[in-house]
Structure formats: structure tokens, C-alpha cells
Amino acid sequence: MNLYHIQSTVHGINRVKSFLEENYIGIAWSVTGDLENTPPELWKEQLVLHYSLDEAEMANTLATLHMFANLMQDGDYVLISDDEWTYVGDIGDYYYDDSAGSEEDLICHRRGVTWLGRIPLTELNDKVQALQKDASILAKFEYPISQAQLDRGLAVSITAEATNSLSTGVDEATVQTALQVLREALHSEEEELRIRAATAILQYAKQ
Template structure:
């Protein structure tokens, strides 16, 4: 299990509402096309062939895309933030939405996200603050993560007033029921880590 921060700036700073309501996050420029089966060197070649990047810009774009496509895994965690709030989500698989190729800011490279918790930006711990302040568009957290209850680890103290946290997006009852059914099924997974994440998510919902 890993934790990643995705920086939102420029044209992407206005996408956070879409991320939260439509349950996804994006990174990188769509000039490289669908990268589902692409390794790091293939991504480099595609970026170079596009003519959009050279030198340091090429290396930065490569780092972000390779991290987003290849280092992130289903079941890892992601953090995004606006000026006031930080949002924690459980990552899904990478996919390429070709319909978004021409959208300003490049939103075609995507991963599904199940958003789990939000906290005031002033309440998160120093490790999270540093991750969110990274110069890279996509950054992997290099420290030690807790074995469970990632949502509690985010804060400087577990005594954060629950009334200060808010749900990132409204979800209808049918979707909630469907999501809970998936989590209940995951409780019987042969993967111990997946069982643990499912149990934590169900307990968090039940609070």
C-alpha cells in the first residue's frame, strides 16, 4: 500500500468539484495517448515524439505520467487539496478517456477514486503538508504509513472535531448500498490487505 499526492494547479485547480463528484483523478498531458500497457521508456518515447516537451520539461512530464500509470496501483491511496480542504481517496485502475483529449489541462489520463475522508488543510500532519507542497504533479510518499485507518493518520491529532470534516460529495442511497455490498464481498477476499481496507472503510461509514 502506498500514498500519493496529486497537485492541482493552473487549469486543473478548477477540476476538484468534478473529481469529487465523478470519483476520479487525472494527471499528465494527453499528447502521449493511451498508456495502459506502456512502460517508462515507451512513455518517454511518446512524449518526445509529440514535440511538446524537451529537456527538463520532458523529464518532469515523464516522471508524473510514469508514476500515475505504473507506480500507482489499485488499492493505493491518493490525496488532493484545494486552498481549504484535503481529500483522501482509495485509488482504482488507470484508464484513458479519449473523449477528454481536447479538454484544456489534459484530463484523459485517469484513475477511479473512492473518496473516503476530508479534513481542513490546517489540520493535517506535517508529512501530508510536505507531500501536498511537492513541486511534482504526482508524488509518492516515502515515509512509513500506518497499517490501518489511514484517515486517522492524516490529522495532527485523532481528536479532530468530526463536525469540521465534511463529505466530499453527495451520493445517492442506491450507490451507497452498492458500494457497501462490494466492501462486504471484499471482506472475504484471500488478500489480507484488501480485507483490512474493506473493514476499515465499512467501520468508517458506520461511525
């Protein structure tokens, strides 16, 4: 399991709101077509046709496309940030959405995301702050994910959302039981288990 940070400004537009509301993340260079069905050598051909990239920019772009389509995996985690918060999401599969077209200002390369919660920027540890400040469009956390210590902030967000889930029709006893399991799971030695257990409870409570 890996952790990534993705820049949320694409084509000069901040996409945090749409990423959160529409449950996805995405990158530019839509003209390459579906990265799963197009060989990498054709990615470069399309990039040469549509963009003025020097050698270093071309290499970085191809590496970003490869990371987004192939290296990221379902179940990895991703961070996006605004001026106050970092939002943590559970990544889904890659897909290419050209339903609105594939012009340069559109985001066709996408991955679905289940957003788990948000953490104040001031509560991120030094390693995660360095990841968040990386200028790359897509950057990978180069430490074991446990060293990100994301569960400390997420515990508050997830507990609050679960408490509010009574409005969805889940009876109070179920919610209280779920909260108890959540609290117990948050003491697990494995961060993946802590986050996934809390997420499963929250999703059940929202049904």
C-alpha cells in the first residue's frame, strides 16, 4: 500500500471542490487517449503533436502518466490540499472519461476516490508536509505509510461523520456499536486496519 499527493490545480483551475464533490482525482494531457488501451509510445506521439515540451518536461510527463495509470493501485491512499486542510482518500481504479470531450482543459484521466476525512495542515507531520510541498504533479510518499500518521487526524473526522449518520436512518444502537468498534480498531498496530475499519463502519452507517 502506498500514499500519494496530487496537485489539485489543473490548467490553472483549483479542482479541490470538484474532486471532493465528484469523488475522483485527475490529471491533464487528455489527448493521449485511454492510457490502459494505448501503448506508451503513442502517448509520446500525441504529446509531441499537442504540446511544446522539452526533453526533461517530456520525461516528467510520461513518468506522471505512468504513475497515475499503472503504479497507483486500487486501495492506495491519496492526499489533496487547500489552504487549510489536507484531504485523505482511498484510491479506486483508473478510468478515462471523455464524455465531455478531450480538449486540453478537460480532465479525462481519472481515478475514483472514497474520501475518508480531512486533517488540518498544521497537524501533518514533517514527512507528510514535505510530500505535500513537493512541486511534482504526482508525488509518492517514500516511507512506510505508517510513518504518515494520518489516522490521528482522521479519527476525529470519521467519528464526527458517523455520529451525524443518524439522519440517514440508521438506528442509534447500531451507530453506537459502530462507534465502539471504530474506537477499538483505532488502537490496532496496523494503520491500514485502523483506517479501513473506520471507513467500513462509516460507509455502513451511511447506507
